[in-house]
Amino acid sequence: DAGVIQSPRHEVTEMGQEVTLRCKPISGHDYLFWYRQTMMRGLELLIYFNNNVPIDDSGMPEDRFSAKMPNASFSTLKIQPSEPRDSAVYFCASSLGPRTDTQYFGPGTRLTVL
Amino acid sequence: KNQVEQSPQSLIILEGKNCTLQCNYTVSPFSNLRWYKQDTGRGPVSLTIMTFSENTKSNGRYTATLDADTKQSSLHITASQLSDSASYICVVEGGFKTIFGAGTRLFVKA
Numbered sequence: 651d652a653g654v655i656q657s658p659r660h661e662v663t664e665m666g667q668e669v670t671l672r673c674k675p676i677s678g679h680d681y682l683f684w685y686r687q688t689m690m691r692g693l694e695l696l697i698y699f700n701n702n703v704p705i706d707d708s709g710m711p712e713d714r715f716s717a718k719m720p721n722a723s724f725s726t727l728k729i730q731p732s733e734p735r736d737s738a739v740y741f742c743a744s745s746l747g748p749r750t751d752t753q754y755f756g757p758g759t760r761l762t763v764l
Numbered sequence: 765k766n767q768v769e770q771s772p773q774s775l776i777i778l779e780g781k782n783c784t785l786q787c788n789y790t791v792s793p794f795s796n797l798r799w800y801k802q803d804t805g806r807g808p809v810s811l812t813i814m815t816f817s818e819n820t821k822s823n824g825r826y827t828a829t830l831d832a833d834t835k836q837s838s839l840h841i842t843a844s845q846l847s848d849s850a851s852y853i854c855v856v857e858g859g860f861k862t863i864f865g866a867g868t869r870l871f872v873k874a
Contacts, residue, residue, distance in 0.1 A: 654807075693808070693853065693864040706860055741807050750796055750815060755807030 654756035656742050662762045668730040671759045674723055675744030683753060684717055684727050685741040693741075699725065700748070732763045766791045768856050770865035778873055781844055785868045787837040787854030791861060798855040799828050799839050802867070808853060811839070844872045 655674040663669055675682045683698040697707040702719045710717070714733070719725040729736055739760050743753040768789045777783050787797070796815045800808035812821045812828040814837070821828050825842045841848055849872045854865040 692866050693855075695862040695864075708860065709862075743807070750813060752810045752813065755809070758807050 654742055654744055654754055656740075656756040656759050658759060659757065660760045660762075662764065663732055664764050665733055666731045667763075668728065669732045669736075669761060669763075671727040671740050671742075671761070673725045673727070673742030673756060675725070675742070676754055677723070679744035679746055679754075680722075681745045681748060681751070681753075682719060682725050683743040683745075684725070685743065685755075686738045687741065687758075688738045696727070729761075732761075734763045737761055737763050766856075766858075766861055766863050768854055768863045768865040770852075770854050770868050772868060773866070774869040774871070776871045776873060777844055779844060779846055783841050783844060783870065785839045785841075785852050785854075785870070787839070787856075787865055789835050789837070789854075789856045789863070789865075791835075791856040791858045791863050794832060794835075794856065794858045796857050797828075797830055797837050798857070799826070799837075800853040800855065801826075802851045802853060804850070811852075841870075846872050846874060848872050 657672045684696040687693045696709045697717045699719045717727045739758045741755050741758045743755040745751040745753045771786045798813050799811040802808040811823050811826050814821050814830045827840045830837045851867040851869050853867045856863050
């Protein structure tokens with residue numbers, strides 16, 4: 651299996667622009683998670699899906715962030731409009747089951763907002 | 765306040781030596797505790813997951829312990845290797861919360 655796939659690996663954009671991050675989970679995994687990692691705040695859980703349905707989005711920082719999972723093999727995290735403080739590494743992870751199952755992380759997308 | 769505190773912040777050891785990383789938490793209710801290894805520039809990799817009833821779990825040279833009464837966990841690395849140089853992150857889940865520690869940065873020197 652190829653593991654969790656994320657694209658792009660690096661994104662540089664200007665403040666105010668829309669940014670879309672993409673994730674393909676491991677086939678057969680029912681849970682998908684989006685995380686953000688910064689030097690100041692460390693890792694944070696933004697949102698997670700079960701069978702394509704958002705279960706907990708309490709970690710999404712504000713309305714500028716939105717996430718969708720239109721099917722079992724694809725998810726997007728969108729930031730509109732982007733701000734410099736959104737600069738971070740965004741990870742996608744997937745797992746077979748919920749809280750007690752192993753989560754497999756993708757390589758991350760490094761986002762820089764100028 | 766739900767918190768996860770890791771110590772030390774960073775650690776330098778010689779190759780072949782053992783070391784122990786600490787994780788103290790105040791998260792309540794408690795569901796499970798995870799240890800991750802994160803190499804620079806890469807995503808975290810799961811080492812162990814422990815639920816309330818588990819005291820010890822091993823993964824090769826990595827052994828995690830959990831004391832749910834004192835809300836403490838440790839990660840012991842045996843016979844360290846250069847490839848163990850990484851950040852080790854403790855994560856506690858409970859209720860609808862996922863709380864991350866700031867991590868311990870381990871450097872293994874030849």
